[in-house]
Amino acid sequence: MKAAVAGASGYAGGELLRLLLAHPGLDIGTLTAGSSAGGTLGEHQPHLPALADRVIEETSPETLGGHDVVFLALPHGQSAAIANRLGPDTLIVDCGADFRLDSAADWAEFYGGPHAGTWPYGLPELPGQRAVLAAATRIAVPGCYPTSVTLGMFPAFAAGLVEPDVVVVAASGTSGAGRSPKASLLGSEVMGSVSAYGVGGTHRHTPEMTQNLSAVAGRPVTVSFTPTLAPMSRGILATCTAPAAPGLTRARLREAYQEILKDEPFVTLLPEGSWPATAMTLGANTAALQVTLDERAGRVVVVVAIDNLTKGTAGGAIQSANLALGLPEELGLPTTGVSP
Ligand SMILES: NC(=O)C1=CN([C@@H]2O[C@H](COP(=O)(O)OP(=O)(O)OC[C@H]3O[C@@H](n4cnc5c(N)ncnc54)[C@H](OP(=O)(O)O)[C@@H]3O)[C@@H](O)[C@H]2O)C=CC1
Numbered sequence: 001m002k003a004a005v006a007g008a009s010g011y012a013g014g015e016l017l018r019l020l021l022a023h024p025g026l027d028i029g030t031l032t033a034g035s036s037a038g039g040t041l042g043e044h045q046p047h048l049p050a051l052a053d054r055v056i057e058e059t060s061p062e063t064l065g066g067h068d069v070v071f072l073a074l075p076h077g078q079s080a081a082i083a084n085r086l087g088p089d090t091l092i093v094d095c096g097a098d099f100r101l102d103s104a105a106d107w108a109e110f111y112g113g114p115h116a117g118t119w120p121y122g123l124p125e126l127p128g129q130r131a132v133l134a135a136a137t138r139i140a141v142p143g144c145y146p147t148s149v150t151l152g153m154f155p156a157f158a159a160g161l162v163e164p165d166v167v168v169v170a171a172s173g174t175s176g177a178g179r180s181p182k183a184s185l186l187g188s189e190v191m192g193s194v195s196a197y198g199v200g201g202t203h204r205h206t207p208e209m210t211q212n213l214s215a216v217a218g219r220p221v222t223v224s225f226t227p228t229l230a231p232m233s234r235g236i237l238a239t240c241t242a243p244a245a246p247g248l249t250r251a252r253l254r255e256a257y258q259e260i261l262k263d264e265p266f267v268t269l270l271p272e273g274s275w276p277a278t279a280m281t282l283g284a285n286t287a288a289l290q291v292t293l294d295e296r297a298g299r300v301v302v303v304v305a306i307d308n309l310t311k312g313t314a315g316g317a318i319q320s321a322n323l324a325l326g327l328p329e330e331l332g333l334p335t336t337g338v339s340p
């Protein structure tokens with residue numbers, strides 16, 4: 001089967017191509033971008049020598065047509081125009097935010113402008129979602145922070161072990177912000193410092209986390225989310241807490257997480273006493289997770305590490321695409337990290 005990548009010169013596009021090069025069921029077809037069109041991929045992704053001579057084309061329904069799957073790794077707001085002109089025979093997997101949210105009001109509040117719609121949500125680990133994705137021709141890949149937080153907290157809600165009041169503080173590497181230069185991402189601003197941003201319920205991933213956890217809980221869940229920027233290129237470490245249900249014990253909590261996650265190929269509940277670190281997941285389509293009960297505070301504490309570009313974007317996108325294309329879910333996806 002043949003896969004096209006739009007946004008091939010960007011960070012998410014580069015990670016898609018790194019993974020697709022090792023995917024035995026998908027051949028790499030057309031590569032497209034914006035102002036980079038006409039150049040070669042080697043000018044933008046020198047870590048992918050196997051594709052160095054490939055010419056980047058313009059992003060259009062014409063250049064992207066004729067593929068079994070099209071991965072869109074474009075800025076927000078660009079996907080609908082392409083998707084509307086590609087037929088249902090082409091699977092479209094959108095790494096952007098355009099089709100993630102159910103609520104048009106949330107879209108307007110956090111992104112602005114008209115809501116393009118809602119596509120099947122590309123997080124196979126959510127209850128019932130594998131069947132949805134197996135039948136999908138359009139997939140909305142989750143945001144990187146929502147991937148980490150949802151994977152960490154959904155078991156607690158599925159098992160009814162927490163109250164619907166989640167607090168999250170998460171650190172991200174700078175690649176989460178994409179490749180285009182921004183003043184806040186200058187090396188001199190980022191190196192040697194961790195800084196908070198998007199504080200006070202203003203980050204656009206907040207409604208996505210709320211949407212996911214409310215669906216699992218079957219009632220409204222609030223999420224107070226504080227992202228921070230860490231001086232590293234990749235990785236997210238999310239610390240999530242919520243009030244424990246009355247009478248919850250540490251043993252019951254661990255047992256529930258073990259039971260719910262036992263068959264997940266990409267989510268690892270670490271051995272007791274071991275805590276996630278972003279390095280464990282670098283370049284891998286994995287989430288490393290640990291859970292405990294803070295008995296004095298009466299709160300469940302979950303820590304999750306992912307690579308924002310792998311499980312948080314490109315790996316997650318390919319995992320969902322595998323399901324929709326009728327391929328084995330794990331095909332072509334690495335589970336080994338890089339250490340040190
Ligand atoms: N980075 C991350 O961790 C995550 C990113 N995502 C999503 O993935 C998408 C891409 O993000 P990321 O790779 O980080 O961003 P980058 O800024 O690194 O890359 C953006 C890509 O889009 C292309 N592009 C920009 N404008 C246009 C245009 N008008 N027409 C066609 N192509 C265009 C760029 O091409 P050119 O170089 O020619 O300008 C480039 O290839 C975004 O929607 C983002 O939200 C999702 C989850 C996590």
Ligand SMILES: CC(=O)N[C@@H](CCC(=O)OP(=O)(O)O)C(=O)O
Pocket residue numbers: 095096097142143144145172173174175176177178198227229
């Ligand atoms: C460090 C950093 O800036 N991270 C990005 C998250 C990027 C991402 O996952 O997201 P989207 O696909 O939703 O753009 C941010 O906070 O906006």
